[in-house]
Amino acid sequence: MAHPGWTGFRFEGIGTRWEISTPAPLPDALRRRLLATLSDYDSAWSRFRPDSLISAAARRPGSYVLPAAASALGPLYQTLYRLTGGAMTPLIGASLEQLGYNAGYSLRPVGVPLAAPVWDEVLNWRGRVLTVSAPVVIDVGAAGKGQLADLMSEVLRDAGIEEHFIDAGGDLLNAGALGVDVGLEHPYDPDRAIGIVRLGSGALCGSAANRRAWGDGLHHVLDGTTGVPVRTVVASWAMAATAMVADALSTALFFVEGSRLQETFDVAWLTVHSDGHAEYSADFEGVLFP
Template identity: 50%
Template sequence: MHTLDFEAIGTQWQLTTAAPLSPGTGGAVTELVESYDRTWSRFRSDSTVARMAETAGRFELPASAAPLLRLFDTLQQLTGGAVNPLVGRSLEVLGYDAAYTFQRSGPSAPAAAWDDTVSWTADGRGTTLTTSAPVTFDIGAAGKGQLVDLVCAVLDEAGHREYVVDAGSDLRHSGGTPLRVALEHPYDATRAIGVLTLADRALCASAVNRRQWGDGLHHVLDARTGSPVDAVAATWTLAPDAMTADGLATALFFTGPEELSRSFTFDYVRMFTDGRADYSPAMAGVLFP
């Protein structure tokens, strides 16, 4: 097997392929990641998201924005507004800002209402997003998963059929030997609560310990209040693609799996802060007794 390691969008990536990547394919991955970051990062001053935070208006986005925005449309409806990519300003108030101050600057601030603030249209060439007020996007609920899928598409186009794309807590496997993956305990990174087998699917996880600072402050916020969640500690979801798995891993902090399963097909494990766990029937054997 051949590996390519790099850092992007704030996390460490590893691409594992049965055949080595050509220079052209490696370059295409690098260009894709840079383009995605230049569009969506709220941590760089030259991004489209940075311009959205300065002024309302019309913004031209790549064609790949449409499925991401469509997913957010659905998730914000299913969670009653708890999952909302306009939560960036709420994170900034709590200290998770572009300068990484990790210093709270005020009381928790709810995100702007998605349906009242944003509209968008798409065709085969691109996506046009219109905002009625300056807003700070944070697509962390599903964006890293989408970027995993986009990297997989580059590998597919180059003829790779056996690979693993690993972006920290987001994984996607294709072909070859199934991958055994440990489910990291949210309160002790040296332990696992179980192990599952990943084959031709995506696995995404979200946990309150991943980005944590201060007393009870972390990156999983309820956009309706701007406050960190306190009932669920970690989630893991399996789905056909990483964008969906990533978004559902976030949504499970706020909404029961029964509601989400009306719109999506997935498997899951969810661990609560009191130590309890629930899971879909297909995941019954993956947890340690």
């Protein structure tokens, strides 16, 4: 979505559509900086690119020095790995490939569901340095798109553009002075909304079983302890100060109750369950349609 009345810069990257809205058109040089930020992130973290840093870890064990942003991503994943009992993990890549979500997008399972490796047995993540004791397929998709939105916001702020609105395939970051009303997509019908929420300064990110879904009930939110798609939750939204945290927590809500996440994070949340009922925090200020 675009910020009402602002100018939009649209492009595609990391498998999704982006739109950055600003009060005035962005200079060409700044647009190139934003696209370079996207390219640099993709070259480090994409498991679909054989030349990415993270793809090297899928071929051979060793230590890999990642971009500076890895220093924030690692602790976030470690915390959520612990809170979800290993269900949410960056080691989920091979499990996704097993079910057909691979570089070729075959969307055809090649075997029974595969649990992710145990973190402490194969992975040591300290700051920018990621060390693997065996080849592993890393996937940071649960938080990476949000972090990239934050990095683009930093580029805009460094250029003196304090007010901006970033839509990363439905994950939203609002750095404008005014709030924006956002429709919450129906988990079974993308042309309908189940409610509206007001997004002030900060981020709103969602996760849904109907996004990146294929085959017989397969989708991209897998339980790392089993390699099986989550069936009890169909959609979730999280609001936080940064898009990285909101993005990650919208996935974590598939595994743990939002009230438990609030013990560690400053987050407002909404979870829609497969039986039709919804749970939400008192500070998730919006309207759910009957």
